[in-house]
Amino acid sequence: MAENFNQPIRMCISCRDRHQQNTLVRLQCKDGSLECFNGSGRSFYICRTCMINEKKIIKSLMRQCKSGEKDKLISRLKEIITDDRES
Known part of the structure; x- marks a missing residue:
């Protein structure tokens, strides 16, 4: 019953909805x-x-x-999505 209690909750930067961390994609910007x-x-x-x-x-x-x-951002995001689906 309390299995979902310890799941971290994070916010999407686009829609600002809160989801469990394992359902989101984690990215960063470098330079x-x-x-x-x-x-x-x-x-x-x-x-x-x-x-x-x-x-x-x-x-x-x-x-x-x-x-x-x-x-450039959109093309890089599409690359990341494609790589994520393959693995």
Whole structure:
């Protein structure tokens, strides 16, 4: 019954909804480039429903990475999603 009690809850940067940590994708920005979280530094979470909607997520990614290159961010996000699905 109390199995879900100890699951960490995190917030998606795009929709601001709270989800269990294991259902979110954890990313980070290094030098204005979007990367998978490598274990050090600041990171943020994106839910899977927001990852599908490109228009919804671009504003929050640009704010998080402090970058104006939205095409570069979107293409990198698509690469990360594709790599995540394959593994």
